Amino acid sequence: MIRKASIMYVKKEAYKEYKKRHDDIWPEMVSELKKHGAHNYSIFLEEKTGQLFAYLEIESEEKWAQMAQTEACQKWWKSMDPLMETHEDYSPVSIDLQEVFYLA
Template sequence: MIRKASVMYVNKDSYAEYKKCHDDIWPEMIEELKVHGANNYSIFLEKETGKLFSYLEIESEEKWQQMAETAICKKWWKYMEPLMKTNPDNSPVSIKLEEVFYIK
């Protein structure tokens, strides 16, 4: 298992809509995430800045990277684009975080 964390950004006027989208996440998106090895996926919001902290566990980097190429992932990115800071391909701007401490 590989632990991954990153920071993304939601627009300050979109907090409620962002949460609603995730409360109603498409079943096919959940299924595809699991097919690509995602487990224990959480996203936390820092309301003062709009920063999102994302944490998940994956089976392999290669399998996880393939998720970005799926039709459902690209559809989700397009759906979420109005709510977030995004790249030209609609993927969320995401800053990878380096693990510096872990206790089990």
């Protein structure tokens, strides 16, 4: 498994809605995430800044990269656009983090 972590940003006025949408995540989104090798996916919120810390484990970078091209992902990104900092293609502004320590 490959461990990945990133930082994203949610608008402060959207915290509750962001959580609600993830509590009610679409079944087709869950299916595509699993189909594209995602495991142990968690997102944490830092309320003072709106930073989201995302962590997941993937089976391969190639398989994971294909997730962005799925219809479910494209629809999800577009639906989340009002709540988050996003790019023109609706993908979330995201900063990949480099792992510096791991204790198994």
